[in-house]
Amino acid sequence: MSSGGIKVVAENRKAFHDYFIEDRIEAGIILTGTEIKSIRNGRINLKDSYARIDDGEVWVHQMHISPYEQGNRFNHDPLRPRKLLMHRSEINKLVGKIQQQGLTLIPIKIYLKKGMAKVELAVGQGKKNYDKRQALAEKEGKRDIERALRDRNKAY
Template sequence: MPKGEGKVLAQNKKAHHDYFIEETYEAGMVLQGTEIKSLRAGRVNLQDSYAQVKNGELWLLGLHISPYEQGNRYNHDPLRSRKLLLHKKQILELMGYSKETGYAIIPLKIYLKNGFAKLLVGLGKGKKNYDKREDLKRKEAKREIERAFRDRQKI
């Protein structure tokens, strides 16, 4: 967890399975009133979301934040595009990488920090199927070793 990180509201567990995450950035999010209330209730889905640079600004697309139950007419569109707040230098860096083939800007997790919703964005390079299999083998081997140590300590 990055320093000072608060409660994790949503996490994209599949991102590490599908991408090599090379660098991460902490971004603020421009939200409406009912969106932050839904976020705090944990009613968010990061699965199919991605970020994109448009006109020198970073936008989050495909993030689903469910409408707030008590929001009535003030509710928001669940799949609307949301602006992400980063330094200009970071946005230019991300824009340069995202134009290369194989790179994507992936949201990794949403958390609260000092009362504000933050998004951890990662610069990911797509994995091939054989890379995914290698990772699964490595994970399984690590699990077996830990299991063997645990069983050995019980004796």
Template sequence: MPKGQGNVIAQNRKANHDFFIEETYEAGIVLQGTEIKSIRDRRVNLKDSFARVDRGEVFLHNMHISTYEQGNRFNHDPVRTRKLLLHRKEIDKLVGKTQQEGYSLVPLKMYIKNGVAKVLIGLGKGKKKYDKRETLKRKQAKRDMERAMKNQY
């Protein structure tokens, strides 16, 4: 866990399988009504979500935050598009990078830091099928070596 990250709420494990993550950015997120209560209850899914730069702002699409049970009529739409809060320099950098072929913004994890919900987004380049197989082979080889070392001592 990188320095400064607090209570991890949700992780996108599939992101490291599908992308080579080159850079990460910490972003605040604009929430409505009962969304923070659902986040604190860990009712968040980042699996199919992605971020996109639109008219100089960064938006998070397809992130599912379940409705809050005690929220009655003030509940939110679970998969609405949410705005991410980044510095202007970071947004300008992301605009240039995401216009290149094969790069996209992927949410990696959501956590609460100093009482505020944050999203760690990564600038990732998509992996091809053979890259994914190579990654799985390396991971399995590493596991086998660790297992052998453990049994040796």
């Protein structure tokens, strides 16, 4: 376990490449017995997942949870939509933000907190290709500077 009884199970690093993250929200998730066992084993993928608000409820789609090996007939569909647990006021705030142009809900992290699975949702705006290239160039520039400083310190 890491700090505060929180164990990060999966992260969606691609989301930080594809979106400008504006806000983050924690939500609970409704799972079956075999799904939570697979999550505890780290067999989850958030790569192409997204969340939508349907009829006042938040649902996460395309989140792949691999079937549990010992689950036999009780196993679940790996890509089924899963309901997220949030307060009505939080959902209403999200609806207001999402109705703005180009904003979307992305699950960026799944973690276990006091034995319960939690999803960290982010409100993000999609990046254009030139934004992605610019971010990549900045990242490479920082890496080159750090490498040069490290090499310079070794010379002394």
